[in-house]
Amino acid sequence: MAGEGPRTPSLRVGMECDALVVGAGYTGLSTAIALRKLGWNVTVLEREYVGWGASGRNAGHLTPTIGKDLPTLARFFGAERARALAALVETAITHVEHSIADWDLACDYEPVGNVIAAVHPRQHKTIDAAAAAAKDLGIPGDLLDGDALRARGLPSTFTRGLHFPHGGVLDPGKYVLELARVASDAGVEIYERTPVVAVDAGHPVTVRTHGGHVRARLVVIATNAFTPELGHLRRQMIPVQVSLFRTAPLSDAQRAAVGWPGREGIYTAHEILESYRLTADQRIVGGSKRIRYGFGGRHPADDPDTYDFIIEAFRARFPMLRDVEISDCWSGSIAFALDFLPIVRRLGDSGNVYVSAGYAGHGVALASYAGRMIADLVTGETGPGAVLAEHWTPPLPPEPLRWLAVHGIAGALAMMDRRVDRAVRPA
Numbered sequence: 524m525a526g527e528g529p530r531t532p533s534l535r536v537g538m539e540c541d542a543l544v545v546g547a548g549y550t551g552l553s554t555a556i557a558l559r560k561l562g563w564n565v566t567v568l569e570r571e572y573v574g575w576g577a578s579g580r581n582a583g584h585l586t587p588t589i590g591k592d593l594p595t596l597a598r599f600f601g602a603e604r605a606r607a608l609a610a611l612v613e614t615a616i617t618h619v620e621h622s623i624a625d626w627d628l629a630c631d632y633e634p635v636g637n638v639i640a641a642v643h644p645r646q647h648k649t650i651d652a653a654a655a656a657a658k659d660l661g662i663p664g665d666l667l668d669g670d671a672l673r674a675r676g677l678p679s680t681f682t683r684g685l686h687f688p689h690g691g692v693l694d695p696g697k698y699v700l701e702l703a704r705v706a707s708d709a710g711v712e713i714y715e716r717t718p719v720v721a722v723d724a725g726h727p728v729t730v731r732t733h734g735g736h737v738r739a740r741l742v743v744i745a746t747n748a749f750t751p752e753l754g755h756l757r758r759q760m761i762p763v764q765v766s767l768f769r770t771a772p773l774s775d776a777q778r779a780a781v782g783w784p785g786r787e788g789i790y791t792a793h794e795i796l797e798s799y800r801l802t803a804d805q806r807i808v809g810g811s812k813r814i815r816y817g818f819g820g821r822h823p824a825d826d827p828d829t830y831d832f833i834i835e836a837f838r839a840r841f842p843m844l845r846d847v848e849i850s851d852c853w854s855g856s857i858a859f860a861l862d863f864l865p866i867v868r869r870l871g872d873s874g875n876v877y878v879s880a881g882y883a884g885h886g887v888a889l890a891s892y893a894g895r896m897i898a899d900l901v902t903g904e905t906g907p908g909a910v911l912a913e914h915w916t917p918p919l920p921p922e923p924l925r926w927l928a929v930h931g932i933a934g935a936l937a938m939m940d941r942r943v944d945r946a947v948r949p950a
Contacts, residue, residue, distance in 0.1 A: 529572040529715035530703075535734040540566040540712075543730055543739035545719050545753070548578030549886060550879050551745030552702040553894030555711045558743075561898060565711045566737060568730070570718040570749075574699035577747055577886060580855035582767060582798040582808060584788040585619055585690040585887045586637045587612050591863040593656035599862060602659070607910040608864070609660035612885070614907045615892035616690045622891070623693075626705050630698035631803040636688040637788035638667070640681040642840065643947045646792040647683045653792075654685045663688055676782035680840045681789070692788040692800040695887065702891075722753060724873040741875040743897055747890070748856035750880045751820050755870055759916045760881045761929060762820050762858045766829045767810035768837065769802075771848040778805055780843040793943065794936035797836050806850070809837050811884075813937070816929040819922055825854050839947065859883035860916045867896050867911040877901070 542558045544551045547569035555565045569575070589612040590596040597605040623632050641650050650666070657664040667675070667684040677684070707713060723729040727738045744750055748762035773781065783801060790798040799809040810833040817823045830852040838845050860866060863883040870876040877900060879893035896908030919925050 531713045531715045533716040533734060534568060534714040534732055534737070537736045537738075538566070539727075539738045540564045541740050542566075542743065543568065543728070543737050543741075544743045544745055545722075545730065546570075546576070546745035546747070546749075547573040547703065547713060547715065548576050548699060548745065548747065549702065549890035550747065550893040551743070552699065552706050553891050554743050554745060554879070554897045555706045555894070556702070556709060557894035557898040558901070559706070559709045559711055561902065566739070567706070567711060567713045568717045568719055568732065568737070569713065569715045570746075572715045573703045573713065574696055576749065577855050577857050578699040578890065579696045580767070580853060581695045581857075581887060582810065583693050583695045583800055583887070584637055584790065584798060585616055585632075585693060586788070586790075586885065587616055587662050587687050587689055587888070588885050589864070589889065590883070592653065593660060593662065594652045595863075597656050597659060604910060606660050607907075609662050611892075611907045611910055612888055613662065613689065615888040618895065619888055619891045626701070628698060628701040628705075630693045630701055632691060632693040632698075633786055634691040635785055635787045636686055637690055637692070637790065638677070638681075638684045638686045639792055640672070640677070640789055641683040641792045642680060643943050644682060645943050645946060649792040650683045650685050657685070657687070675787070676784045677787075677789070678782060678841060678843070680842070686787065690788075690888070692786070693887070694802065698887075719753060722876065724871045724876055726873065726875065728873065728875055741877065741901065744870070744876065744878040744880070745893070747880045747882070747886070748822070748858040750858070750878065755878060756866060756880060757820070758918045759866055760858045760860055761816065761919065761925070762822065762856045763929070764815040764817075764823050764854050764856050765811050765884070766813065766826070766833055766852060766854040767808060768830065768834055768852045769850050770807045770844070771850045773805045773807070773844070773847060777844055777847055781841060791840075793940045795933070795940055797833070797840070799837070799840070807837070807841070807844070809833070810852075812836055812940070814933055816926065816933070818926045822856050829854070836944075839944070857882070857884050857886070861919060862917060864914060864916070865889055865893075865911055866916050867893065867900070867908055869900065
């Protein structure tokens with residue numbers, strides 16, 4: 524996690540700027556940087572501190588994934604649009620890699636790719652379907668049978684895999700702090716501990732905080748899972764909580780026992796996936812596997828049972844590390860729409876309020892590219908993000924139907940995963 528608290532003051536006065544960005548995560552900071560490059564005077568307001576949300580709490584995988592998964596992408600949206608969406612996420616990965624290199628971002632990035640891995644032969648069809656979809660959509664990927672996985676030194680727990688060479692793993696907290704540094708160096712003003720209490724559309728837009736206000740030519744809502752709290756996307760987006768853990772640093776003996784010399788990111792072929800990555804200081808960060816939704820979109824409290832659940836899954840995948848200490852666990856909120864595609868658009872009648880949110884767990888690439896997509900909307904340019912800007916998002920049912928639907932779907936997916944996990948245990 525970023526987790527180091529605020530570095531900048533709160534806003535306590537009234538002020539004016541060209542562009543105001545609400546939220547200091549990947550979306551907000553990438554947008555601030557992009558608009559500053561256009562010569563705009565930009566201010567960022569953050570309710571807590573830089574990276575407090577999903578940007579500082581995610582698993583740290585930079586992957587060429589958009590939507591629920593690649594086979595579903597082609598099935599839902601057709602070949603032409605699916606290829607445009609796949610090209611968008613490939614562009615987003617390249618954008619992140621160029622940003623890291625050009626701005627010298629100290630975020631422990633390793634361009635090792637990621638492997639989607641089966642833990643049982645029941646999941647091999649899922650891997651094969653993902654490989655076929657990746658080929659059709661133009662996403663590079665290498666199908667790995669058991670022997671190929673062993674040749675890579677991946678644990679024998681994994682029985683089949685698909686390696687995406689484009690992308691890799693990074694420290695998400697360091698990455699978001701480095702984006703804040705770049706934004707500040709470019710002249711962006713960042714105010715932390717400054718909750719927004721109202722956005723009054725108009726020309727200009729007036730954004731009110733507890734201690735002051737900002738008038739701006741345009742406003743960008745970059746609050747992802749917290750966007751409904753500002754009165755936007757309540758009918759289009761579902762916030763859910765996911766959880767992660769981090770081990771203590773592995774000893775030399777533990778590191779040798781686990782293998783994994785290529786240090787690829789790993790996420791499993793479960794319906795609610797598990798993810799694992801090695802850190803620069805030889806820890807393993809992993810988790811997910813369970814999502815939690817609060818009635819009315821409320822953000823649930825941390826759940827010790829969920830932490831036990833994801834740690835148990837980790838012990839099952841890495842039995843050689845059954846004695847390694849777990850140093851900490853944490854949770855955070857992500858968001859997704861019914862079709863699992865991000866929402867990038869103008870809001871309201873004034874035409875000067877913009878939003879990008881709902882990355883469905885793939886925000887390292889897509890939220891980092893959100894700034895470019897928003898800038899294209901502002902300037903009227905047609906870029907790769909147009910495939911999202913032109914997309915209609917299906918509405919969600921009202922409560923309590925929404926709560927019942929989310930829990931029903933999550934329960935069904937979890938049941939499918941439990942069947943696979945039960946089949947693994949006897950081996």
